[in-house]
Amino acid sequence: MSQTTPSQLTTDHRPLPTAQWETVIGLEIHVQLATKTKIFSGASTAFGAEPNTQACAVDLGLPGVLPVVNEEAINMAIKFGLGIDAEINRVNVFERKNYFYPDLPKGYQTTQLEKPIVGAGHVEITLKDGATKTVRIHHAHLEEDAGKSLHEDYHGMSGIDLNRAGTPLIEIVTEPDMRNAEEAVAFAKKLHSIVTTLGICDGDMSQGSMRFDVNVSVRPKGQQELGTRTETKNLNSFKFMEAAILKEVERQIDLIEDGGKVIQETRLYNGDTGEARSMRSKEEANDYRYFPCPDLLPVMIEDSRLEKLRAEMPEMPDAKKARFVSDLGLSEVDAEILSGDQATAAFFETTAKISGDTRLAANWVLGEVSKSLNANNIGISESPVSAEVLAGLIARIKDNTISGKIAKQVFEALWNREGNDADEVIEKQGLKQVTDTGAIESMIDEVLAANAQQVENYRAAPPEKRGKMIGFFVGQAMKASKGKANPGMVNQILKKKLDA
Numbered sequence: 001m002s003q004t005t006p007s008q009l010t011t012d013h014r015p016l017p018t019a020q021w022e023t024v025i026g027l028e029i030h031v032q033l034a035t036k037t038k039i040f041s042g043a044s045t046a047f048g049a050e051p052n053t054q055a056c057a058v059d060l061g062l063p064g065v066l067p068v069v070n071e072e073a074i075n076m077a078i079k080f081g082l083g084i085d086a087e088i089n090r091v092n093v094f095e096r097k098n099y100f101y102p103d104l105p106k107g108y109q110t111t112q113l114e115k116p117i118v119g120a121g122h123v124e125i126t127l128k129d130g131a132t133k134t135v136r137i138h139h140a141h142l143e144e145d146a147g148k149s150l151h152e153d154y155h156g157m158s159g160i161d162l163n164r165a166g167t168p169l170i171e172i173v174t175e176p177d178m179r180n181a182e183e184a185v186a187f188a189k190k191l192h193s194i195v196t197t198l199g200i201c202d203g204d205m206s207q208g209s210m211r212f213d214v215n216v217s218v219r220p221k222g223q224q225e226l227g228t229r230t231e232t233k234n235l236n237s238f239k240f241m242e243a244a245i246l247k248e249v250e251r252q253i254d255l256i257e258d259g260g261k262v263i264q265e266t267r268l269y270n271g272d273t274g275e276a277r278s279m280r281s282k283e284e285a286n287d288y289r290y291f292p293c294p295d296l297l298p299v300m301i302e303d304s305r306l307e308k309l310r311a312e313m314p315e316m317p318d319a320k321k322a323r324f325v326s327d328l329g330l331s332e333v334d335a336e337i338l339s340g341d342q343a344t345a346a347f348f349e350t351t352a353k354i355s356g357d358t359r360l361a362a363n364w365v366l367g368e369v370s371k372s373l374n375a376n377n378i379g380i381s382e383s384p385v386s387a388e389v390l391a392g393l394i395a396r397i398k399d400n401t402i403s404g405k406i407a408k409q410v411f412e413a414l415w416n417r418e419g420n421d422a423d424e425v426i427e428k429q430g431l432k433q434v435t436d437t438g439a440i441e442s443m444i445d446e447v448l449a450a451n452a453q454q455v456e457n458y459r460a461a462p463p464e465k466r467g468k469m470i471g472f473f474v475g476q477a478m479k480a481s482k483g484k485a486n487p488g489m490v491n492q493i494l495k496k497k498l499d500a
Helices: 071-083 181-198 238-257 303-311 317-326 332-339 342-355 358-376 387-398 404-415 422-429 437-450 452-460 463-480 487-498
Strands: 021-032 095-098 108-111 121-126 132-144 148-150 159-161 168-174 210-220 230-235 265-270 275-281
Touching (some): 021 181, 071 168, 108 132, 181 238, 230 238, 238 265, 238 275, 332 342, 332 358, 342 358, 387 404, 387 422, 452 487
Antiparallel strands (some): 121 132, 132 168, 148 159
C-alpha cells in the first residue's frame, strides 16, 4: 500500500488529488557571489552597511562611466559550471535587459541571455526514500543585482537602498524536471551544498544570498503538453518554498476543476502569513528588448584559466558522501546528511578526527547538536559548542568518565555556556561516573531489597524472558545513582546477583 508523503498534502493537510494531476516544477535561483566588490565596479558588497553608502556612479549607470568585469565573478561562475559537470562557454556575452523599477535607476540590468557563461549541466538529488533523481540545468548566467525597496520603516512611503545594485549574481535555470515539493526542496538543498562547498556563496538565505523563483504548472496525468505556469518569486527558505509550492499546486488544481483557467503570472508568497497573491502578468523575453551591452566586450575563457580553476576545485558533496560511506563506514542516510552542508561536514570531520571515534561523532552531530541548532534556529557555524569541545565530551564518554546519559547533561551545560569544556562541567557539577565496584554493589543491594517481589518474579521466569525483565532493575539502579553509575558495571553486577 502506497503512503502519502508530506509533499502530496495540501496546506491544510488534505491529500492532493495526485491521481489525476501531475505537477511540473522548474526553478530559477539567484546566487549572490562572494566577491568583495561588485561585478562591474570597485564598490563594496559587504552586507549591513548604511543605505546608499555602497553604490557608485557605475552601479547607478551615470553618463560617461564604463563598467569593468570583475574577474573573480567570472572565476566563480566557471567553478559553479565545473561543479555541476556543465559546459563552459568559451565566449560569453553581456546584454542589457531593459525595464524600469525604482530600485533600478539606470533603466536596464546587465545580464546574459544568448551566450551565458555556463551551459547545460546536471545535479543528482537523493529523496527521503533513498531514491535518486537527476535534475538538468538548462544554463547559468552572470548578471548584476538590482537595489532594494524598503517599505517597513516609512509610513505611507517606500525607501530605496541601492547598496545591492551591481552585486554579482549567477542565475541558475533548471529544466522542469521536478514533480513535487519534496524534489524541489531536495534540489534546493543540494544546490546550497554545492555553492557553499565551492566557496562562491555564503549561502545565508536570511540575507538574500540565495533566492529561489519557483515555476509551477499542473497537467492531467499522461498529457505531454505542459500546463500554463506561474512564477512565485524570491523565496528565501526551504520551508517557505515547500509551502508556496503546495499552495500554488492546490490553487491551480482547484481553479481548473472549477472551470477556470490558470493565467501566466508572477506571484508572491508571504512566509509569515502563509498568503500568496498575484504580483503582475508574466513578461516574455521580447518585452525586455535585450541587446548586447555596448560597454562590455565578450568574455573569452582560455584553456589555461579553465585548467587552473579545475585544479583548485574542492571535494564536492557527492564525492564527500561516497568517502564518508567507503572510508568512514557511515550509512548512506547519515553520509547524505553530513555531507549535505559544507559547515556541517567540516564540523563532523573535525570532531571525528580529534575524538578518534567516527560513529560517536556522527551520532552526536546528527543528534544533540542538530536538535539544539533546530530548536534555536541557528546554523552550525553559530553553535556555542565547537567541534573541538564536542570531541572532548566524546573522549570522556569513551574513557568511562561519564555515561551517555550524563553526557547529554554535560552537553546542555556546554550549550548554555556553563563551562569552557567537558572536564570543567563534569568537575563543577560532580558528574563523574561511579566506577567503584563496592559502591555499585551496595546500591544494587538496596535496589533488590526494595523490590523483593520483582526479584522473586525474575527468578521464577524462564531464562529467555529474563533479558527484558532485568531492564527494570537497571533503571532503578541508575535512578538511585542519579545516572552516574557505570551502566556496564550495573548490568554485570545485577545479572550476577539476580542469577545467583
